[in-house]
Amino acid sequence: MAQTLEQIAELAGVSRATVSRVINGGPYIRTEVRERVMRVITEHNFHPNAVARSLARRRTNAIGLLVPEPVGRLFNDAYFPPLAEGVAAACHDLDLYMALLTVNEPADPEARGHLYKRIFTSGYHDGIVMASSPRSDVVTKMMIDFGVTFVLAGRQLDYPDLPCVDVDNVGGARMAVDHLVSLGHSSIGTIAGPAYMSAGVDRLDGFRAAMAGHDLTVDPAHVIEGDFTEQSGFAAGLQLADNPPGALFIASDMMAAGAMRAFAARGLRVPDDVSIVSFDGFPLSATTHPALTTITQPVAESGRRAVEMLISLIDTLLPRGSGPAADGENGAPRLVLPVALTIRESTCRRDTHLRR
Amino acid sequence: MAQTLEQIAELAGVSRATVSRVINGGPYIRTEVRERVMRVITEHNFHPNAVARSLARRRTNAIGLLVPEPVGRLFNDAYFPPLAEGVAAACHDLDLYMALLTVNEPADPEARGHLYKRIFTSGYHDGIVMASSPRSDVVTKMMIDFGVTFVLAGRQLDYPDLPCVDVDNVGGARMAVDHLVSLGHSSIGTIAGPAYMSAGVDRLDGFRAAMAGHDLTVDPAHVIEGDFTEQSGFAAGLQLADNPPGALFIASDMMAAGAMRAFAARGLRVPDDVSIVSFDGFPLSATTHPALTTITQPVAESGRRAVEMLISLIDTLLPRGSGPAADGENGAPRLVLPVALTIRESTCRRDTHLRR
DNA sequence: TTAGATTATGAGAGCGCTCTCTGAGAACGC
DNA sequence: GCGTTCTCAGAGAGCGCTCTCATAATCTAA
Structure with a gap:
């Protein structure tokens, strides 16, 4: 359960690199070796440590869905559930890890800011999808300041030039x-x-x-x-x-x-x-x-599309953390979905x- | 924005270790040095990379709140919101990062199992609080198998001997x-x-x-x-x-x-x-x-207590990943909260x- | 046969942090 | 004056993975 690549490698009589290749579907591996390694992996129920992998790859493959509303209010809403469903579905399809980021309402805005700050600086997410809400402008500003890669579901009035997916x-x-x-x-x-x-x-x-x-x-x-x-x-x-x-x-x-x-x-x-x-x-x-x-x-479609946009944003920004994100020189991507x-x-x- | 400890150290004219000490409140630092380092940190708006830190510490300081129900249903529930609120509050107090883990309902149970598996093997969480539900038994089994450290909110009928906080x-x-x-x-x-x-x-x-x-x-x-x-x-x-x-x-x-x-x-x-x-x-x-x-x-209190129990569980299991978690030899902790x-x-x- | 491409594997340098170990000075006791 | 104890800071070995580069083995083509 708690092994490392190194240990699996030793058990299979190969090098760490080879095990890594097997796990990540790398090329140039004799089927004989691949099978042997796979056997050891399943036998020991091995799962690579995601944190270590994230560090090495500079990618977590996790995104956050942020709703700047207190947890309680969020559940009495008609918009949020289908949005979350759409985001979750897209994450599933893209093999992404999704975490719903909720921020409950501490009395003073300072503490709230601290909470957001922790989310944005945590580095646990490659990017964030934020459902816009009346109070999302402050949060938007923070994301820009912290260089977070993000996509808004719903246009933000005060920041018209941000990546977002809106409806018509x-x-x-x-x-x-x-x-x-x-x-x-x-x-x-x-x-x-x-x-x-x-x-x-x-x-x-x-x-x-x-x-x-x-x-x-x-x-x-x-x-x-x-x-x-x-x-x-x-x-x-x-x-x-x-x-x-x-x-x-x-x-x-x-x-x-x-x-x-x-x-x-x-x-x-x-x-x-x-x-x-x-x-x-x-x-x-x-x-x-x-x-x-x-x-x-x-709404669910908005969620799906937001995730797709976010991923493409992350992919183009690949050498991560280079300059302010979400501010592409040729304008932020924008999607307007048709209504019926x-x-x-x-x-x-x-x-x-x-x-x- | 995208710097490392190393760079901050260089700018402040000290070693990486010293910067680390300043950030983590270590002892034995001249106030003069501490202030200089702090100045550089705030000037450059530096935030240590949480992934790297997690790897080094073997602790993410993040916990997951898992509800084995489809996202949509979760919002039409009276129990879940206050539970989430309690968990969120406790996380805030304990300076923990909380992610709501939702699993939307893919048609086949196999795919669903895959989803859970990813959550449990991700290593992104030190532990999990799970709200028990009719369908939580399968998930409970998986958590045991994967050696996840967890606490149940509500007793689990088929697994009576698991850490949980229940109401009377x-x-x-x-x-x-x-x-x-x-x-x-x-x-x-x-x-x-x-x-x-x-x-x-x-x-x-x-x-x-x-x-x-x-x-x-x-x-x-x-x-x-x-x-x-x-x-x-x-x-x-x-x-x-x-x-x-x-x-x-x-x-x-x-x-x-x-x-x-x-x-x-x-x-x-x-x-x-x-x-x-x-x-x-x-x-x-x-x-x-x-x-x-x-x-x-x-209910909210249940959430709070579940987090506290989880943390103490994690702390006692400190050299993490040593043997199956949540199965303490002297019985699993159990808390029964009074009702009124x-x-x-x-x-x-x-x-x-x-x-x- | 030999140069050159192709396939298969290992070595090792990171990723950005933490933390132990070590050692240099300053303060202290006798 | 010389050990002893503190205080303070750096060196460096990891954490568990990825990925480039070097190298070895095998397979062409001339």
Whole structure:
């Protein structure tokens, strides 16, 4: 169990180098020798020490998935699980070791910084995939400062020029508006995401651009900013209920659920009185009443792609630690994944509800 | 950023050993020298390479938290988040690096075994804390075979003699029965956990022992086995509703929620018709209607203690890799944490509802 | 047959740290 | 004045692996 290459070599009557070759599939080995070595290895249940290997190779073959949120919150999230699943799947395919890096919330930011610092300077990971979140900007700065190789899942507002894989938030918003327009709607409002998150601003930008593209004006009273949560959707719904638009693009499933709760409380029917297209396509969106027409984003796919991007970044930076990472001279790689319209029950034709 | 001890030593005009001493707080260094070295270190933002250090020390100062469940399921669990939080907190206190090890579910068990194998042979962790789960027995076997140092959170039925930190399931069940008896109940039934999990059998054993201790008989029709889920609680509740006992000990909050749903559907009131004491004390238990009287288990504390136990195990095994770990000759360490009765609204005196 | 390529293996120098051992000076006791 | 004990710092041998280079053995081609 606790042997070394050296010992295996001796037992097999060869040199350390030969055992290494056998293990790593090197060329130029007589099959007779290879088999003999293999036999000794399996007999002794030998596994090379990964730490030593990492030191020699200057590569750990491990990546970290970092979510700058306290452990607890992370589990009550709809976005993170599929992302983690995607990352895990990609790691499995690429024969990588993945560690979920969680940082629980020590009271003072100093201690938190210390925690991140340890993660970034540990050298245990070849790179990091970070799920962007409201508080990820500080962390992003640290990663840059520490020269960590990383990829962001979701664009970072304050650092627009970093390697990331994003989803087509602008295009998704446009698809939502197009769908609504195709149903005959012209009075369309939105409950937007927060202005401090790229998904928030992009979806709003996309909405406005699409409306303009259709020569439709948007009533300022029909544009309300939420923060992606159910509660903020509920509040926004309440605010809109007095003078609702005929249709609404709501920037997250959660907010849509909240808004529908508010509408129900005020006797407004969806889709009869208000058509709704939301964004995310999380499982939740299929179980609301009515089920949400939504823009589905490929979250697990984002995770997969982020890992692939990270690995290619690491590979090009091969002589590791040479200069600041993730700042390629020909621009940081960026990937924008397509989203899709999922039509369900929260939208209907304008002319089927002539009441308004 | 990418320097070595050697380079720092040269810049500071000392030897590598001296720099190492400064970093690791070694004795016998003139303050003048120490300060000079420190200055160079901070000036160059130097951080020793953790991989090299791990190799030299034969210690990584990293532990893994392993949950043998697919990533997705892990997030829909009430037990895991606080456990992770406790482990993370302990790691923070002990200056340990923690990685959450997730294993997503490849179709064939062979591939899954391969994944675990990689984790266990990686050498990236000094030890592992594993949250026991229905499927953890195979994994336990692997850890033993691979000589991994580990601690279980929750006892493992098939391997009773392993280091673990458990909660007092038996005592908790007794407390539940005592409470019910003190309220004047004598017709007490139970919805038990699954027979394949230690928490299931222990809570049932505790229940039976407590009943016997009070010279109370239990009607076999009032003992139903569930699997800790809401659904199984609902099913059991339906089954009991025709001829319900005056009180019920339900082995998990989730099952209690399910049973209450069933009772409500059948017009039975809690606590007026049936008093209920559940087990777990998860946040859920405070938000049901009525709020549950429950046996609260210290999950985060389990996580903390598991880490502490793991570290002491690792420390005693110091000349690492010498013989099978976790099998101390004087028995594996075991810790049983106390639970507490949390009285809320789902229990009341027997005599306040003379109707039955 | 002999030079030259090809195949197969070993020697040994790292990777970046830790830690023991050794030794030089300074302080101290008698 | 001379051992003895501290205090301080460097030399150097690892930790367990990888990988280049040198070398030996075998196989061509002329």
